[in-house]
Amino acid sequence: MSAFKPLQRHLTIRGRTFHFVSYEGQPADARRSLAERPSMWYLMVEGRRFPAFPCDPSTPLTEIDQLLSRWAEDNATGPADGLSQGTEPTSGGPNRRPVNWWGPI
Numbered sequence: 715m716s717a718f719k720p721l722q723r724h725l726t727i728r729g730r731t732f733h734f735v736s737y738e739g740q741p742a743d744a745r746r747s748l749a750e751r752p753s754m755w756y757l758m759v760e761g762r763r764f765p766a767f768p769c770d771p772s773t774p775l776t777e778i779d780q781l782l783s784r785w786a787e788d789n790a791t792g793p794a795d796g797l798s799q800g801t802e803p804t805s806g807g808p809n810r811r812p813v814n815w816w817g818p819i
Contacts, residue, residue, distance in 0.1 A: 718753065718771065725783055732786050733758040736769040755782065757790060 718738040725732045734755050742750040753771070755778075756763035766785050773781075 721775075721778075723775075723779060723782055725779060725786065727783060727786050728791055730791070732782070732790065734766065734782050735763065736771075737763075755785075757786070 720738065721736045723734045725734070735758055736753065736755050739753040740748070740751045742748060753769040755766040755769050757766055766782065766789075
């Protein structure tokens with residue numbers, strides 16, 4: 715049985731709430747041609763997860779929050795002035811999610 719304990723962090727950055735979850739890594743599986751995956755922090759968006767950066771279980775929670783905040787600022791938020799760049803998100807049809815899966819800015 716694994717000693718890894720998943721963590722969840724909820725952060726509010728520029729008025730938006732971000733939900734991060736840590737997942738345990740997986741060893742390589744030669745039979746299925748799967749490479750080894752390290753333990754990672756993932757951003758959760760609409761039931762899907764997007765990798766952020768490797769998870770080190772020995773990192774203090776205050777440092778984790780700083781790292782997650784910095785990652786979200788760099789990768790998951792819009793421009794600092796609040797103006798959207800580019801075009802509005804479009805839908806791929808009635809059963810498809812919008813192309814802009816980060817949500818409204």
